[in-house]
Structure formats: structure tokens, C-alpha cells
Amino acid sequence: MSKPTPVLEARGLIKRYGHVTALDGADFEVMPGEIMAIIGDNGAGKSTLIKALSGALIPDEGEILVNGNPVVFHSPIDARHYGIETVYQDLAVAPALNIVENMFLGREIRRPGVLGSVFRMLDKKRMLTEATEYMSDLQFRIQSMQQAVETLSGGQRQGVAVARAAAFAEHVVIMDEPTAALGVKESGMVLDLIRKIRDRGLPIILISHNMPHVFELADRIHIQRLGRRIAVIHPKDYRMSEAVAIMTGARDVHEEDKQAI
Amino acid sequence: MTTTSAPAKPRFSLVSILATPTVGPFIALVLASILFASQSDRFLSASNFSLIVQQVMVVGTLAIGQTLVILTAGIDLSNGMIMAFSQILMAKVFMDNAVPAPLAILLGFIAAMAFGAANGLLVTRLKLPPFIVTLGMFNIAFALTRIYTTTTIRMTDSPWHVFFGRTFTVGGDGGTKFTYGSVLMVLLFFIAWFVLRETAIGRRVYAIGDNPEATRLAGINTQRLLVGVYMVAGLFYGIAGLLLISRTGVADPQAGQNANLESITAVVLGGTSLFGGRGNILGTLLGALIVGIFRNGLTLMGVDSIYQWLITGVLVILAVAVDQVTQRRAK
Numbered sequence A: 001m002s003k004p005t006p007v008l009e010a011r012g013l014i015k016r017y018g019h020v021t022a023l024d025g026a027d028f029e030v031m032p033g034e035i036m037a038i039i040g041d042n043g044a045g046k047s048t049l050i051k052a053l054s055g056a057l058i059p060d061e062g063e064i065l066v067n068g069n070p071v072v073f074h075s076p077i078d079a080r081h082y083g084i085e086t087v088y089q090d091l092a093v094a095p096a097l098n099i100v101e102n103m104f105l106g107r108e109i110r111r112p113g114v115l116g117s118v119f120r121m122l123d124k125k126r127m128l129t130e131a132t133e134y135m136s137d138l139q140f141r142i143q144s145m146q147q148a149v150e151t152l153s154g155g156q157r158q159g160v161a162v163a164r165a166a167a168f169a170e171h172v173v174i175m176d177e178p179t180a181a182l183g184v185k186e187s188g189m190v191l192d193l194i195r196k197i198r199d200r201g202l203p204i205i206l207i208s209h210n211m212p213h214v215f216e217l218a219d220r221i222h223i224q225r226l227g228r229r230i231a232v233i234h235p236k237d238y239r240m241s242e243a244v245a246i247m248t249g250a251r252d253v254h255e256e257d258k259q260a261i
Numbered sequence B: 001m002t003t004t005s006a007p008a009k010p011r012f013s014l015v016s017i018l019a020t021p022t023v024g025p026f027i028a029l030v031l032a033s034i035l036f037a038s039q040s041d042r043f044l045s046a047s048n049f050s051l052i053v054q055q056v057m058v059v060g061t062l063a064i065g066q067t068l069v070i071l072t073a074g075i076d077l078s079n080g081m082i083m084a085f086s087q088i089l090m091a092k093v094f095m096d097n098a099v100p101a102p103l104a105i106l107l108g109f110i111a112a113m114a115f116g117a118a119n120g121l122l123v124t125r126l127k128l129p130p131f132i133v134t135l136g137m138f139n140i141a142f143a144l145t146r147i148y149t150t151t152t153i154r155m156t157d158s159p160w161h162v163f164f165g166r167t168f169t170v171g172g173d174g175g176t177k178f179t180y181g182s183v184l185m186v187l188l189f190f191i192a193w194f195v196l197r198e199t200a201i202g203r204r205v206y207a208i209g210d211n212p213e214a215t216r217l218a219g220i221n222t223q224r225l226l227v228g229v230y231m232v233a234g235l236f237y238g239i240a241g242l243l244l245i246s247r248t249g250v251a252d253p254q255a256g257q258n259a260n261l262e263s264i265t266a267v268v269l270g271g272t273s274l275f276g277g278r279g280n281i282l283g284t285l286l287g288a289l290i291v292g293i294f295r296n297g298l299t300l301m302g303v304d305s306i307y308q309w310l311i312t313g314v315l316v317i318l319a320v321a322v323d324q325v326t327q328r329r330a331k
């Protein structure tokens, strides 16, 4: 049976930091329209893996493929060109800038005509309108789009980072622990946002330590251990405790644990 | 379901106004002005105001560059010495090497930008703290200036070099005289204000000081941007050098030794955070004027200049304290 081509794939990624090997030949794939969760212990190399996939770091060895074609990401801009958008673990927002400025940081829209081409003036009105649209598409509530991000609650900030990624992603959205450090209500808000993105047909890579969230949302679960993919499972075939046991090394990995690869 | 709607109007409460870092110095300024005005008839005259602006035009222009660097969460201790080297170069190549005046001035600007580029490259490539890099560059530029010359060069015979010291009169005969240099400084402030506020580059300068990693992850080449900021700051220091020659009529190798602290004072009084990412360049103009007005008022009152140092020092520490407290409260 021929498998469809993954929208984003990694083969044999290696990344070393001095004596630490963060990625030790890691493979990865995500298929069209699916939510692929990544779980793994602290330090398993989850963040390093997605940083390689989003251009935030360059792996020492290995291959990244978009729709089956090998690509090299030298910076986050390169990944963005392929429609890959990322919500990083530490959020990556500028707290003193307002929501609109954060959403358009690095892809600002200039005014039409001479004001834009010669005087390089920003089209603040248009950016406000578009940012407002993105947020209402996701039914994300906020008082003013022109308030500084630092005035927002943790959940709202997370929402801004997620909405930014969702707004500009055309290919894949990557999220590194988007609900970490959030309360129940705020997590619920972010999970809603994730579902809405999935409903638009965008594949999502979701890193989380929260097993109930993972089992609720994911189509498949990639289990990372010591810098490698050791298993990929369907959540319906496994109990949470089993997944955790594989993740921590408490249970040996059997052949059937890799059947979802 | 309610979603985002029209932007809410910013609310102006007494608390938010008092928490604005520029307000404290501004209140101090108003109170001091009342005192100065009661002590000296000349203080509130238009010609005295023109004199103040003229006195702050050099430090003000330096402070534009300083503001840009501080917004990126850096600091520039070398700016006064870069200015000193730049003005000596633009004077010497004109006098000794018969380089045409406009070209000589241009060379001075280029040298200042080269110093800025060196600062920027050391900060970004070697990841050295700006404080140390620019402290080192302070010494290097100081030494190079002294190696180049130790004598003061009279420049009043070169119309190009002293153009910005010339005056024009506002208000007919017996009106107030302003120097072209004062106008240039104000113009430069407005250009910097426009770029910082209305262009992508400007917003990115704020972003980089606010969260450099987020700025990099947003796909911005932060290293190039930082080097650019230090270079543009250098250009402002070069222009300040030309303004200094214009004002004094000489190129002085001893100039600018306290200019780093004076420009930082203007920036801090103007409400720009030393932590980067927050501030307003027009606040710096206000800050520079505040320092100038204090100096001027105290001079008119006949207060010894050593007390001017004392008061400036107190003002800076107060302004930084306000910055610290508001930042801490924001977290």
C-alpha cells in the first residue's frame, strides 16, 4: 500500500550541544490534516526537534522534507516561506509591543503608493483590520488589539501566539507546549483554538506533557526518547499509562508500538 | 460571541500619567522654571530660550543616537569620543590635506559610522556586552584622537564647517536669533521619531530591545539590524561633531569627554528604559532640554557649576529609579 506523502518530514536529525546530544538520529513525519502530538520526558529533544523543523536552529546532520522534497532551513524565514508557523515554548512575543505589532512582527504591511515605497510607512490601519479578523475567526476575545501584550493574561498571550501562527500558516502549525503554565479555563480556550485550526484543514504538530490533552486531540502520537523517535501510536489503541511507560522507558518498545509510523 | 472590535481609546488616568517616566522630570522642570523665573528676569526671554536650545544641540544630537542604542537594550559609552574623533578628522583633512570642505565633513561622518559598525560587530559577532565594547571604544577613539592631534584647530575660515553656527532672526528686527544647528537638531529628532514610530525598521528596533529571541524567531535578522543601529547612531555622533565645530568655531581634541553621561542623562530623563524596548525619542529631546534649562537657570542665578553637576546627578538617579520601579511593577 503506498503511503501518502507527509507534509513535513525529518530523517535522521542530529543536533549536538557540546557533549549533549539533543537529537540523536531523530525521524519525524506529519500527514495532511492530522494532529500529530509529540510526547517525551524533559530533555528528550522535543523542542530541539521542532526548532529544526521551523528553522530556528540548523541540525548538524539529517534531512528535512516538505511534501517529499528536501529543503534546508537557514533561518525561521525559510520555514515561513513554506507556510510553516510555530508557537514556541517560551512564546516568543515582545511584551511591550501591542497585539497587532506582535502579530505582524517581521512581516509588516506598508502603505500603498509613495508613502509606503519611499517613506516606508506602515499601514497600521490595515494591519489592525486584518489582525482583528484573524482573532475573530478564531473567536478569540480580547478588549483592544492595541494593548501591549504584557497587559494580557497568560492565556490571552498564548492565544495571541497561537492566532499569529494560525493566521499566517499555509502548510503546518507547530506548537510547543501551548497549554503549559495555564489554568484550566485558559487551557480550554487554547484547546478550542487548536481545534478550530484543525477544522480548517491545517496539520498541527503539538508538543505537550498533558496526557489528557494529547489523548483528546491527537490523531497520532510520536514518542520521543533520548533524542530519538522510539514509537508512534494511535491514541485509541493505547492507554495513557502505557504511553507514559514507553516514554519513560519503563516498558520495552514492541514492534506493534511502531505500527502507526 | 463578542470578539475584537474597534480599538479602545487609551484611558488617561492620573495614575497612568504619574507612572509615565517623563512626568517626574517634567514636573521638576516646571517647578525649577518658576524658581528661575522669579530669580532672573532674563530666564523666560525668547533669546534665553534660543540660547538653551543652542547649548543642547550637540548633546541632543548625540542623545538621538544614544536613544536608538538604548532602545535595543544596549548602551553607548563611546559616543562623545566618536564625536571628538569625527570632528578632528573633518577639520584636519580639510586643513592639512586640502580635502574640499564638504568631502572632509563627509569623511568625518563615515569615520563615525565606522566606529559604530565596529561597536555593532563586536556586540553581535563576539556577543560582548555593549557596556564593555563601547567602554573600550571610548578609550580607542580617545587615543586615536590624541595621536592624531593635541592642538585645537580654528575652523572659522571654513564656511562649510561653521554653517550650522550661523543664525537667522525670527520676528523681524530685534527678534530672536536661532542657529541653523538648533533647527537641524529638532529636525533630526522628528525624523528619528517618524522612523521609530511609522516604519517597520523602527518597530523592530523596539522589538529587539524588548525580546531579542522573539524578534529573531519572527524571522528578523537581528544581528544586521543591531549593526545598523550602531552605525546610524555613529552617523548622529558625526553630525554632532559638525554641530560642535559650528558652535565653538574650533575642532577641539579635548571635546566630548563627558558627553556619554550627558547623553545618557537626556535619554533617561526622557523616559526611555535602560532595559530596552520602551521609550520615546521626543522624550529624549525633552530630557536634553531639561538638562539645558537646569544648567542655564542655575548659571543665571549665579550658582557655581559644580552644583549643576550635583543636581544633574540627582535627576538621573531619580529618573532611573522611576524606571526600575515601573518595570518591576509591570512584571
Ligand SMILES: Nc1ncnc2c1ncn2[C@@H]1O[C@H](COP(=O)(O)OP(=O)(O)OP(=O)(O)O)[C@@H](O)[C@H]1O
Pocket: A017, A020, A021, A022, A040, A041, A042, A043, A044, A045, A046, A047, A048, A049, A089
Ligand atoms: N541551547 C542549548 N544549549 C545547550 N544545550 C541545550 C540547548 N538546548 C537544548 N539543550 C539540551 O538538549 C537536550 C534536549 O532539550 P530540549 O529542549 O529539546 O528538550 P525537551 O524535550 O523540549 O524538554 P522539555 O520537556 O523540558 O521542554 C537537553 O538536554 C537540553 O539541556
Ligand SMILES: [Mg+2]
Pocket: A046, A047, A048, A089, A176
Ligand atoms: Mg521543550
